[in-house]
């Protein structure tokens with residue numbers, strides 16, 4: 001049976017000591033969409049994505065990805081997902097091509113197929129010229145791109161990206177965007193976290209807004225935006241920052257007094 005949900009989260013909690021990072025969220029993410037998980041700093045986006053992708057064990061609750069329980073059935077889930085995690089720890093002493101070869105073989109792909117896909121991905125992501133350079137010598141944007149290539153190599157059903165555009169120049173961002181658009185056009189699902197509203201507005205067809213460990217709104221872009229003129233405005237209202245007068249207490253900042 002085809003499940004229309006790529007991700008199904010029920011009653012998910014995570015605390016770090018006294019700090020509640022994720023406060024019992026329920027979330028259903030539709031398959032085949034370009035989905036943005038948005039929220040202010042500290043909202044719980046990374047913690048949620050880490051639990052959804054099997055990198056962090058929840059205190060309570062369940063997560064299913066393409067119909068499989070992430071914690072009871074981790075091998076099934078991990079075969080079907082690609083992840084670009086926060087912090088992006090990579091094997092620094094491998095070259096970009098070696099990293100892809102290693103990821104592909106780890107995923108059980110035949111060597112010739114890994115080679116073919118790696119060549120195509122390196123080419124499309126404009127990394128062909130740097131393929132023999134060690135990853136430790138890559139720039140931030142190049143690291144994101146090689147991490148994305150490694151996450152895509154086995155053609156996952158769902159791709160999770162934590163802040164994929166952070167530290168990426170506009171040209172590389174456009175390249176990444178093109179690859180992701182092509183990937184979702186084929187029916188795959190992308191879930192990515194961001195606090196850049198313009199980006200989410202221009203890329204996503206579906207949005208979940210998170211603040212203080214809770215889900216504040218979910219739905220299509222139009223549903224979440226509602227009457228607001230932009231997603232940014234709707235977001236500010238949803239997270240309760242719409243009327244905040246930024247900087248009104250900083251009367252010493254600027255001006256003559258030092």
Ligand SMILES: Nc1ncnc2c1ncn2[C@@H]1O[C@H](COP(=O)(O)OP(=O)(O)OP(=O)(O)O)[C@@H](O)[C@H]1O
Nearest residue numbers: 016019020021039040041042043044045046047048
């Ligand atoms: N390992 C940890 N130990 C202690 N507290 C943590 C840990 N990880 C996250 N937190 C706390 O949990 C809350 C949610 O953090 P999280 O990183 O999930 O937010 P985020 O929405 O991804 O934020 P940002 O957009 O700034 O990356 C924050 O208050 C954070 O300080």
